[in-house]
Amino acid sequence: NAGVTQTPKFRVLKTGQSMTLLCAQDMNHEYMYWYRQDPGMGLRLIHYSVGEGTTAKGEVPDGYNVSRLKKQNFLLGLESAAPSQTSVYFCASTSGGGQAFFGQGTRLTVV
C-alpha cells in the first residue's frame, strides 16, 4: 500500500533553474495539497486541488505552478528557482473531510 509518494526526495538547484516535484497517490482521493515547511512556520499551503483538472492558490503561491491532469498525480513546478524557495516540501491528499495522508517530503536547496 504505497499511499502518497513524492519524488525526488532531495534536490539541489542553482538559482534560475526549473524543476518539477511529483506527488502520486493511490487512494483515489479527490483533494491534493502542496505545503512547504520552514523553521518556526509549520506547514504553509502553496497550492491545492479539489479534483482532476482543478487547482487553486494557497497562502504562499508565488513562484510556483501546479497541474492536476490525472486524479492520482499533483505536480508542483518551480519555473525559476530562488534561494527563498529552499525548504522541505510535503504533498498530502484527503478524501472530503477525512485525515490527510502525507508523502515523505522533498528537501530542496537552491544555491
Place this chain on the structure above:
Amino acid sequence: ILNVEQSPQSLHVQEGDSTNFTCSFPSSNFYALHWYRWETAKSPEALFVMTLNGDEKKKGRISATLNTKEGYSYLYIKGSQPEDSATYLCAFKRGTGFQKLVFGTGTRLLVSP
C-alpha cells in the same frame, strides 16, 4: 486568509506530567478540525479528525475536545512519555468554497525522562 493559531509554541515537561495544547480557528463555516503528530524527519500522521461541536476523541493517553461555536480545540496528553516528544499540529477545513486544509504552526513538545 484563514488564521489557525496554536499555543504554546513549545513546551518542555517531565516524564509523567500531563499537558495540553490549544488550537484556535475561525468559528464560521466549520467543516473539520484535524490533529496531527509530527516527529522529526518524518511526515505528519493523523491523530484525530473532529467534525461535530462537543466532539471528544481519545487514543490511548491522548485525547481532544472540540468547540466549533467559539473556535477552539484542546489536545491533552496524560502522563507524558519521552516518546510523546514531537510537534503537534492542528488543521482546519472550511465548509464552503474550495476546501483547503490550513495548518497551524504547531506546538513542539519535549518530554524529558
